[in-house]
Amino acid sequence: MHIYRTHNCGELRENHVGEVVRLSGWVHRKRDHGNLLFVDLRDDFGLTQCVIEPKNPIFDHVDSIAPESVVTVTGEVVLRDKETINPSISTGTIEIRIGEFKVLSEAEELPIPVFGDQEYPEELRLRHRFLDLRRERLHHNIKLRAAIIEDIRQRMTEQGFTELQTPILTASSPEGARDYLVPSRVHPGKFYALPQAPQQFKQLYMVAGFDRYFQIAPCFRDEDARADRSPGEFYQLDVEMSFVDQEDVFNAIEPVMHGVFQKYSDGKEVTPAPFPRIAYADAMLQFGSDKPDLRNPLRITDVTDAFSGSSFKIFSNAIEGGAVVRAIPAPGAEQNPRSFFDKMNEWARENGWPGLGYMVFTSGEAKGPIGRNLSKERIRMIQEITSLGDGDAVFFACDEVKRASELAGAARDRLGINLNLIDSDCFRFCWVIDYPMFEYDEEKCQVVFSHNPFSMPQGGLDALNKMNSTDILGFQYDIVCNGIELSSGAIRNHRPDIMYKAFELAGYSRADVDMRFGGMLRALKYGAPPHGGIAPGIDRIVMLLAGEPNIREVVAFPLNQRAEDLLMNAPAPVSKSHLRELHLRLVEASDGDKETNS
């Protein structure tokens, strides 16, 4: 008989009755009836009930074992009585009569129990992650993550993608997020950087003639955390394809995303391919966001014309000053008390907006302070544009374009929740396309890349030469699911002449570009195929499918919000000799330093 086990804890059935078996696992739970003791034994595969009676000489030994100790149980599989069958576990028709009981590893009193679904503080959970990972929720999430990654690999491979590796120690990238730096021992004063994404390497693979690349790639960015953003590191399904246009990328990715979500969505409806495509400008208008949540049926409309030159002076004056008015519908909201509408306005003001006007349509009239100041024709115009009528209400966001969009988008989210309009039982995908290539940075007072500088501008060199730079669109796209941005992607700029021109518009000289992107440019000068790709975030995909509100719930060993590893104690100070070897000297931060740095 094997020293540890003949079966696992989720394996035994009625057909094993009569066999003497050996199981090893954790003591999940004990139920002591005085003259009868039940021990639930748990491993990765399941739970098996073991039982012992006091006439057995080892009863006291078994009785005294602490929960979560690791033990080996040897004994006969016996059938349970009909009335003691437990249908909620796979091994519920049998139990093991304990013959031998060996303790492999005793557990001390637990800082967090493994049994039960009580919530515990995250700090405690992170410090004892190995215990938290034993618990059902995290254990399930991590196994789900593994299954999803395996499934993605299979789907990508089947579609003719080749899984290729890229370096972890590489060069700092001048655009984008803050890098994690690694000092070089061999080259005093010089540093490697961890890749923010394998962006340039995957393009180099295309140039090297590998037609379709993918990788479950680690990415490192030194940025502050959010609920859906792990600090430090995260994983992307990194994809790049040769000789493709935007539609080819969509056609390659849609079946993978749809397939994975369909398989692991637990019956929830998934948007069938092709996913809706929404132009960036339309997304900003209709959803007030570049990551529209299509589960929310509300659509924002522009009603500036209905207020322009009207006697509702607050809006008409603002419009003369360049403002727009966006309407957020609240269908069926008429029955709500006045406080419902006032609270929305209050919320907008609390968040720094001038306010949120509203109108309630009832028995052919528009009630509310705005309705009284507006002519019948204008009210009819608003009803027409918003497709609203009696019984409905509408909110108005009046501000300059960007801020009005933002407010309308936030109000749309809020109304969707308050009016209970969100269908939570589905995964709604869309593509957001036609991103502007450049935008004007108010602080820097110059045109900057609004997305990925390596993207191909729509219209190519012609557009860069002739168009107003902020009007130029890029072959850039995002894939969004339930309001969460899963990925950005683009058709890349594979032409050095177009690259120089694009960077020139963003204020880089030819010499700048040569210095910063020399490797990439050199590659493009010796025959580069047109190519493009995308990189959906693995952690966010798992988060959506696991139904978790926080990305740390689907990462086995996450850093906390301040980018610390509480289990391994990182980051940590290093010895002087270690620093010396790397040609580093620590500088105490004085007050003066702090001021000049901040």
Next chain:
RNA sequence: GGGGGUGUAGCUCAGUUUGGUUAGAGCGUCGGCCUGUCACGCCGAAGGUCGCGAGUUCGAGUCUCGUCACUCCCGCCA
């Protein structure tokens, strides 16, 4: 860097609004009882720097100020 929330037993939380006797409950732990449980049940016990510091007061878990930790958001994330 900024804003919000939280901080009371090992853990989850009540008590803070309106300052007033010995700060409570559940889970866990420990002890006792219990032959069919699977969130076993019953009885009992131990367990507290009310995050920390200062202040107001005859008196502070409760009020004020400061500070720290965690978390959510803004900034940031080509």
